[in-house]
Amino acid sequence: MEDYHSILNNIARYVELSETEKEKFTSIIKTTRIKKRQFVIQPGYVCEYRNYILKGAVRVFYLDDQGKEHTVSIGIEDYYFADFTSLITQEPATHFAEALEDSIIFQMKYEDIEKLCAEIHGLSEYFRKITERAFASSRKRIVANIGKTSTQRYVEYAQKYPNIVNRVPQYVIASYLGISAEFLSKIRSRQ
Amino acid sequence: MEDYHSILNNIARYVELSETEKEKFTSIIKTTRIKKRQFVIQPGYVCEYRNYILKGAVRVFYLDDQGKEHTVSIGIEDYYFADFTSLITQEPATHFAEALEDSIIFQMKYEDIEKLCAEIHGLSEYFRKITERAFASSRKRIVANIGKTSTQRYVEYAQKYPNIVNRVPQYVIASYLGISAEFLSKIRSRQ
DNA sequence: GCAAAATCTTGAACTAGTTCAAGATAATTT
DNA sequence: AAATTATCTTGAACTAGTTCAAGATTTTGC
Numbered sequence A, B: 001m002e003d004y005h006s007i008l009n010n011i012a013r014y015v016e017l018s019e020t021e022k023e024k025f026t027s028i029i030k031t032t033r034i035k036k037r038q039f040v041i042q043p044g045y046v047c048e049y050r051n052y053i054l055k056g057a058v059r060v061f062y063l064d065d066q067g068k069e070h071t072v073s074i075g076i077e078d079y080y081f082a083d084f085t086s087l088i089t090q091e092p093a094t095h096f097a098e099a100l101e102d103s104i105i106f107q108m109k110y111e112d113i114e115k116l117c118a119e120i121h122g123l124s125e126y127f128r129k130i131t132e133r134a135f136a137s138s139r140k141r142i143v144a145n146i147g148k149t150s151t152q153r154y155v156e157y158a159q160k161y162p163n164i165v166n167r168v169p170q171y172v173i174a175s176y177l178g179i180s181a182e183f184l185s186k187i188r189s190r191q
Numbered sequence C: 001g002c003a004a005a006a007t008c009t010t011g012a013a014c015t016a017g018t019t020c021a022a023g024a025t026a027a028t029t030t
Numbered sequence D: 001a002a003a004t005t006a007t008c009t010t011g012a013a014c015t016a017g018t019t020c021a022a023g024a025t026t027t028t029g030c
Helices: A005-012 A021-026 A082-089 A110-119 A121-147 A150-160 A162-167 A170-177 A181-190 B003-010 B020-028 B084-089 B110-119 B123-145 B150-160 B162-167 B170-177 B182-189
Strands: A028-034 A037-043 A049-055 A058-064 A071-074 A079-081 A096-099 A103-109 B029-034 B039-041 B049-055 B060-065 B068-076 B079-083 B097-101 B103-109
Touching: A005 A021, A005 A049, A005 B103, A021 A110, A021 A121, A037 A150, A049 A110, A058 A170, A071 A079, A071 A096, A071 A170, A071 B123, A082 B110, A082 B123, A103 B110, A110 A121, A110 B123, A121 A150, A121 B068, A121 B123, A121 B170, A150 A162, A150 A170, A150 A181, A170 A181, B003 B020, B003 B049, B020 B029, B020 B110, B020 B123, B039 B060, B039 B170, B060 B150, B103 B110, B110 B123, B123 B150, B150 B162, B150 B170, B150 B182
Parallel strands: none
Antiparallel strands: A028 A103, A037 A096, A049 A079, A049 A103, A058 A071, A058 A096, B029 B103, B039 B097, B049 B079, B049 B103, B060 B068, B060 B097
């Protein structure tokens, strides 16, 4: 029996579910342990699961034509990740998800969530609300990428997520912020 | 009596609503006519409405510290827009929304949508699903901004949205793609 | 249909950030 | 604790894209 306390707590911040509903939800969860550097999602394979990080750290990234890595998301505890395009279309992924530490994740099959959202109104509301938040912060990131200098982006990110900056390799942060690893090093040396 | 055909059609692509539900939904819609260059959303004022474009074109943008414009979204018919951060937090907006043409928009109050989503399961599912799609395409845009050259971004955008490129001033496209208006002009002259 | 406003183009000087290369540190593994 | 692998730093040469300025073209309002 796993500890669903933290994910149910996350849900409770947005909606109230009955005990039966909570049980139905936790019954679709598969718990997976992954080792550092292990891939959870890989290009070519459909992203079957919506993943929740119970413990550890995971990043989602893709490789461009020149083989350069671009990190799309960095998540630690209490964070969802997926190749969302692949997840909602159920077409092959284009992104990797890689454990940055030994981690424990909860995996929920796309179809199971869809069925449960159709059945449980509160759950539909929950995913609607967290996706709205995710969308708004994605918009904020676009704004930051377009409108700010690399230095500003790094300083603000480090201020907002000091724990991530301390846990995760610098080249990952760089590729998340859209800066070369070398230039991020130079930014840091000037601070 | 307005023509809700197109917005109900949009909904029908994702979920089925009963006649009563449709009526409840259309009853919260306020129709507004806006003139070219008119602002619908302005920094300092809470973004009260989720807006749907029935006819016309609208962009959402913000001004950075140096007074430079950065376009966050460009929408034409059958497209939702808002300052989503302001909408979901109900705090003052930081963005402008400006009509690029004389337009007709449907406006739905944030609180009315929330209430109706809590009441009508299908509507909650609808907004969940369209927000998931919006989120996925927002992620794609981040990837494009970080990983591609200006030229690639422009060429791909023009290919995907030829109608927008033809309807909307070039400097708006440039500020959406994160390029200076001058450089976009040079890109186009080389094509 | 003319005047004014808005948009687009082009060139020259510049700069933020990249790329490449090589060495220095730090973290893991045996 | 030595060896290997992963990560970070620094410098020099380079380039994609910016900024500024001024003129050309198109659109809009009266």
